[in-house]
Amino acid sequence: MEIMKYKTNTIVSWDLQGKEKQRVLWRPYFRDTAYLIFVIDSTDHEYINDARDELHRLLSEPDLFNAHLLVYANKCDLANAMSVAKITDKLELHLVKDRRWQLVQTCATSGEGLFEEWKHGHQKLFVHLIGLYYTIVLCLLYKVWLYNSRSKFNRDETKKYELVLYKPIEPILQEGPQCGIVALAMAMSNHSCDVKVQSIFEKAKELLYTIQGELFDAHVIPHLCEQFNLTATVHKWAKVTDLVDCLQSGCICLVPYDSDANHEPCLKKGHRAHWLLVHGYLKELTSSSSNEYDLVLVQHGKSKFLGAFSMLDLFQSNGQLVDIDPKRRTDSEYCLPKDASLKETLCNLFVAI
Secondary structure, three states: OEEEEEEEEEEOOEEEOHHHHHHHHHHOOOOOEEEEEEEEOOOOOOOHHHHHHHHHHHHHOHOOOEEEEEEEOOOOOOOOOOOHHHHHHHHHHHHHOOOOOOEEOEOOOOOOOOOOHOOOOEEEEEEEEEEEOOOEEEEEEEEOOOOOOHHHHHHHHOOOOEEEEEEEOOOOOOOOOOOOHHHHHHHHHHHOOOOHHHHHHHHHOOOOOOOOOOOOOOOOOEEEEEHHOOOOOOEOOOOOOHHHHHHHHOOEEEEEEEOOOOOOOOOOOOOOOOEEEEEEEEEEEOOOOOOOOEEEEEEEEEEEEEEEEEHHHHHHHHOOOOOOOOOOOOOOOOOOOOOHHHOOOOOEEEOOO
């Protein structure tokens, strides 16, 4: 795992095996792809047909139908490099009519052509790098939330990370204050429990756990899961690594926290309480044994894109959930905990499923 930054773009990358038998393992990483970057060796006349076949195989993947295509023709500075016209013909790019595409000649040693497509980027990008045995690299770019200035993800661009675990989750967007129920529905789908958000919502109302979809008490979630033959456990989050221990045991975790304007963890005393699903973990490699710079991969109901949050920020946000937003304390349209306090219902708690 490695993190790079160019202007307003942040690229989180890892290397996956590219041998033919292992390419079927790429599919979980295709979801929500914004751009497909295909890099070839312009001097490699022998494998250009293999590159063509692999490219068109990728373009036929359902999860890549909406991805724009950028082809980097590297080593353009060498004498035996193929021309743009020849590469276009060899890769049969003229047959690509279902998406925007562009072929750019590049030189990795000088940087020529590499950054032209990045100059106007306004969103950070989450990238998977997949190295193929014939020197082709496939990059899948995921849009990720913009990080504010306090994020540890922005403080040190030289940090390197190891992907410890990751379980792909199909995103679900919430309607109204249903963040907890939506996070639960996404967690259920990971356990092959095909339950719709509406079904969970109706059962939660029947059990008097919610009115509009809000869930201000972590303790009701295991009881709600029982209705769908799923086991969940409420855990005390006393130290940062408690969450990691649950993830490494095979669980994914529902975590309450205060959500900032960009959905990152913040400290609002519970007034911006929100639920997210943690389903991945990145270990920072270059610092001490501290977990200060570790990241968690998250999904929640207000965005369809994967996010990478500081685990320490999330832990601290979770630990200061004490009060309901004053605007909701007297609102009969919400199912609120006693005395409008979150100290016993959300603070320092998460749910493992």
